[in-house]
Amino acid sequence: MMSEPQCLRLIDLEVVLPTDAKVTSICTPECRLHHRLSGADLRELREAIEIAGTGKGYSLERSERVSSLARPDREQTIGIVADGATRLDITVDDPEVLPFASFGKETVVVGDVVVRLPGVLVVPRRERLDRDSGSRIAEWEVYGVDAEAVSLDVLGSLEAAGLKATGIFRPRNPVVGDTWITEAVGAGRIVKGYATQRSPHVLLQLVLVELAPGGQGD
Numbered sequence: 001m002m003s004e005p006q007c008l009r010l011i012d013l014e015v016v017l018p019t020d021a022k023v024t025s026i027c028t029p030e031c032r033l034h035h036r037l038s039g040a041d042l043r044e045l046r047e048a049i050e051i052a053g054t055g056k057g058y059s060l061e062r063s064e065r066v067s068s069l070a071r072p073d074r075e076q077t078i079g080i081v082a083d084g085a086t087r088l089d090i091t092v093d094d095p096e097v098l099p100f101a102s103f104g105k106e107t108v109v110v111g112d113v114v115v116r117l118p119g120v121l122v123v124p125r126r127e128r129l130d131r132d133s134g135s136r137i138a139e140w141e142v143y144g145v146d147a148e149a150v151s152l153d154v155l156g157s158l159e160a161a162g163l164k165a166t167g168i169f170r171p172r173n174p175v176v177g178d179t180w181i182t183e184a185v186g187a188g189r190i191v192k193g194y195a196t197q198r199s200p201h202v203l204l205q206l207v208l209v210e211l212a213p214g215g216q217g218d
Contacts, residue, residue, distance in 0.1 A: 147180045
């Protein structure tokens with residue numbers, strides 16, 4: 001009796017593996033999947049992944065050793081690094097498997113940090129937890145104000161929560177990216193806010209980093 005072919009699923013792609021291929025898979029601390037494949041010759045497998053990806057609407061950038069498949073509208077990526085013909089390292093990042101970032105009426109929340117954004121519409125994106133560092137990264141789309149106003153609201157909320165603000169950093173080059181950065185420390189943590197102007201909304205990212213006892217936030 002012939003055995004069923006071994007398949008590898010990468011987001012919404014599925015490819016058949018060579019019969020001699022061995023796979024080791026782990027989930028990284030940032031909730032990305034990493035697959036290491038070894039086999040006699042994996043060059044055709046790399047090409048099969050590229051063909052499957054472009055057929056599903058992924059863009060492809062390729063060099064001798066590296067293939068990068070991306071679907072920007074959904075922020076999904078598949079990265080392939082070839083070590084000769086016998087090994088492939090594949091990293092998959094699919095934000096759609098992550099939980100939505102927390103929010104309420106005119107508020108956004110990461111951990112126990114609440115930022116008030118009066119008079120806006122908030123649309124949640126995703127939250128990522130780094131299990132090694134314990135940091136949380138959450139994102140939202142904010143409609144109705146500009147990036148500078150969002151940064152000022154972030155700063156006001158962090159100061160009202162008892163954190164010490166280190167300031168707002170204005171964008172250095174608006175052509176590259178109109179991002180306002182806010183940072184505050186205290187109560188054993190650092191909170192950073194990144195407000196980037198995107199038409200017609202502001203992309204707000206909050207990063208909460210819990211410090212070890214005796215860190216600068218104490």
